[in-house]
Amino acid sequence: MNALVINCSPVRTGATAEIARIVAEQLSGGYSVKSICIDDYAFAFCRGCRSCHDTAKCIMSDADVIRSIMDEFDAADIIVSVSPSYWADIPGQFKAFIDRCTPWCNTHDPHATIGTGKRGYAIALRTGPNMSECEKIIGSIEHFYGHLEIECRGHLGFTSIECRDDVEPIKKEIVDFCMNI
Ligand SMILES: Cc1cc2nc3c(=O)[nH]c(=O)nc-3n(C[C@H](O)[C@H](O)[C@H](O)COP(=O)(O)O)c2cc1C
Structure with a gap:
C-alpha cells in the first residue's frame, strides 16, 4: 500500500512540514510513503480557458508538471x-x-481520472485560536478530494500553532490520528 503525504505549505522547515514529517514517519510502518512539498513544483496559474472541459487535457506548456503530481496521486x-x-x-x-487539476474534475465529461478506491485525509493548522478557520481549510481540501473521487476518511485541525516548536505538544494527537489511517 502506498501513501502520499503533501506539505501544502511552501515552507519546508515550518510547523506544516513537521506535522507532515510525523505523519510520514507514523505511516511508514504500514505504507510505502512518498512525501512531497507543493514548493517542489513550479507551475503557472490556471487561465480558466476551459479547454480541458472538452478534451480532459490542459493546453498550458507546463501541463506535464501537474501531471507528474497527479501521477503521485495515482500511485497512492x-x-x-x-x-x-x-x-x-x-x-x-x-x-x-x-x-490546475481542473482536467481531473468530475463535473465535466470527458475528464481525466486517477485510480478508484483512494482514501483522503486532511490536516489543517493555524496560529489563531479559532477552529472554524481550520474547518474552512479542511473543507477546501475535502472539496478537492471529492471532485477527484477520493473518499474523505478523516481530518484534524490544530490552532495556536505558529512554528515547528509548537508541534511537539500535539505530537500524540497526530500519532493517534495516524493509527486510524
Ligand atoms: C502568509 C501567511 C499568512 C498567514 N495567515 C494566517 C491566518 O490568516 N490565520 C492564522 O491563524 N494563521 C496564519 N498564518 C500562520 C500559519 O498558519 C502558521 O504559522 C502555521 O502554523 C505554519 O505555517 P508554515 O508551516 O507554512 O510555516 C499565516 C502565515 C503566513 C506565512
Whole structure:
C-alpha cells in the first residue's frame, strides 16, 4: 500500500512540514510513503480557458508538471494533505495546484481520472485560536478530494500553532490520528 503525504505549505522547515514529517514517519510502518512539498513544483496559474472541459487535457506548456503530481496521486492508496492557514485559507501555491487539476474534475465529461478506491485525509493548522478557520481549510481540501473521487476518511485541525516548536505538544494527537489511517 502506498501513501502520499503533501506539505501544502511552501515552507519546508515550518510547523506544516513537521506535522507532515510525523505523519510520514507514523505511516511508514504500514505504507510505502512518498512525501512531497507543493514548493517542489513550479507551475503557472490556471487561465480558466476551459479547454480541458472538452478534451480532459490542459493546453498550458507546463501541463506535464501537474501531471507528474497527479501521477503521485495515482500511485497512492491514501493521500494526506497537511495545510496551514494563510489568510484564513489554503496557501496560494496549493490553491494554484488545485485550479490546475481542473482536467481531473468530475463535473465535466470527458475528464481525466486517477485510480478508484483512494482514501483522503486532511490536516489543517493555524496560529489563531479559532477552529472554524481550520474547518474552512479542511473543507477546501475535502472539496478537492471529492471532485477527484477520493473518499474523505478523516481530518484534524490544530490552532495556536505558529512554528515547528509548537508541534511537539500535539505530537500524540497526530500519532493517534495516524493509527486510524
Ligand atoms: C502568509 C501567511 C499568512 C498567514 N495567515 C494566517 C491566518 O490568516 N490565520 C492564522 O491563524 N494563521 C496564519 N498564518 C500562520 C500559519 O498558519 C502558521 O504559522 C502555521 O502554523 C505554519 O505555517 P508554515 O508551516 O507554512 O510555516 C499565516 C502565515 C503566513 C506565512
